[in-house]
Amino acid sequence: MAERILIVEDEKSIARVLELELTYEGYETGVAHTGAEGLIQFRENDWNLILLDLMLPEIHGLDVLKRIRTSDSGIPVILLTAKSDVKDKVAGLDLGANDYITKPFEIEELLARIRACLRLSSGTSSNDSYRFGNLEMNETTRAVSRNGRSIELTPREFDLLLYLMKHPQQVLSREQVLNAVWGFDYYGDTNVIDVYIRYLRKKIDAGEVSTYIQTVRGVGYVLKEQTNEAEK
Template sequence: MHLLVVEDNPSLLNTIVQFLSDEFEVDQANNGEDALYLAMKNIHDAIILDVMIPEIDGFEVLRKMRKEGIRIPVLFLTARDSLEDRVKGLDSGGDDYLVKPFQAAELKARIRALLRRSGSLTTDQTIRYRGIELSGKEREIIVEGEPIKLTAKQYELLEYLIQNKGAILTKEQIYDRIWGFESDTTIAIVEVFMHYLRKKLEPFGYHADIKTIRSVGYMLNDE
């Protein structure tokens, strides 16, 4: 699971990223402009968003996201604890609201609840597409009742495609999601891994479900 944490206090940001990193892949931003830029890539499973951040406040970041159709679940994390602020946060499209100070265990629990509700994290850690079943807990894959072996990146690539079936994913989105902004590989790696993933699925006929959108990216057929 891939999270974005937005917080302008360097110490708190570092603390949050550290305790989330043992369970999630975490990107970070410390101002509204950077937060909006990363959010618009639409590569995250959830966003933890402070309200009082420089340049653009958290409410406005979320408003712009929702206007552009970005439906990533958002948890507001803020010291503003008035009822008016809570209502404003939820009415602006936020999915949850946690007031500082907070306990790390509660933040993680709320993130997992957001992911379950959004479908990014199911209660049994399993996602399905036609005759394909991915077990997130064991990172196993069953195709038409037969277990097959995928590398870690191939698994993440197939998982990302299934989670976004019917939607076009650009090569940039896939690269940022699977390899990350700081990877020392190039975007060409996406085509290489897509080729090998199709090869693994070809005996079952599912390779044809992954469509190449010329000069843009890829799309997994909607069921």
Template sequence: MRILIVEDELHLAEALTHILRKNNYSVDAVHDGRAGLDYAQSGIYDLLLLDIMMPEMDGIRLLQTLRSQGVSTPVIFLTAKGEISDMVAGLDYGADDYIAKPFSSEELMARIRAALRRKGETVQDDTLRFGDIELSPTHLKLASRGKELKLNLKESELLELLILRKQGVTSKEQIIEKLWGFDSEAEHNNVEVYISFLRKKLTFLNSTVRINTIRGVGYVLEVSG
């Protein structure tokens, strides 16, 4: 899962980034509303954390712009005391939740999990399933047929993306944008390396799930046999 933080308080943005990465989320952070809009329009994020009062463009206007463009990415507002009316406006414009500052890391993570569940990207226990495999993105664990192994973060993110694509073909460009960010210098061979790692781990688990290459197009998950 990839999360965008749009927060002009640098220390808070850094703290949020640390918390989310510790919980195995990929994170980008920007510090004004205009940059936040540019990043959010890329379509690579699973959730946005938006401050309300920001330079260049406030969070309410940012959300309103995104929703008017058909961007349905879940949004959680970070609100301060005295911003209740703004928070209500944000919910009316399509925000999914809000969390009042100061907040605990436990509350933040619970609200993020709830917003992602409402989006329908995970089942109740935060486990993704395809064929005979079960992936826990939170714990970076892949299981099949009574065996389990640990993945690194990029492997987990890649397999998660392929599962969520629901047997649709995923291009190398889409993988790079999702896993490394749309302004990344990652190349196709980076994708190929992680595809190779995942294939070896699926084989180790004796899984019937395969990552097939559609030449010139991308990759797709399929169940063999």
């Protein structure tokens, strides 16, 4: 059965292009041109993923996302935004969006992000074990290895990596990471995140041909594979 994607986009020309491209790729699609219509379609049909524009008439995209997350915490949502202001992107991620892409975008990149989100939603872990590429970790035994090489982590490094492994391919804001790993009552230097990210990179990327923890400037971090030639 084909996976079903709901496109919530007020610019009809963009929505039509997305509909045609996704249909060509084998997906079933639905289209809504307002926030209110998007919520109706979300509630009345089953979807595997939602492409959600932020600047929507009737109901703003962030409010649509908030309402979606009150009833469904699992469906992948990718934000479509023309804004360069990171505040909207961070707000969307904090509200539970899985990813975002800024207009104008290449359709190949969007398709790759869709595939990544769908893989994640189908489940990539079992019980207390997690795997990303050739990196593996077990939450109970606290064992970590990459490509068969055992990796020793401090408790804080382990907790940070575990949080990333539980949200692969998802851009996580610095606030999300800080609250999840250090706690809501942490009032120390927020640069501690950067320090521990560097520690993790040294340990898990040593001798490997690709890196797994990437920086998203102005937002936070994402567990995503890149070759060592690419910028970390």
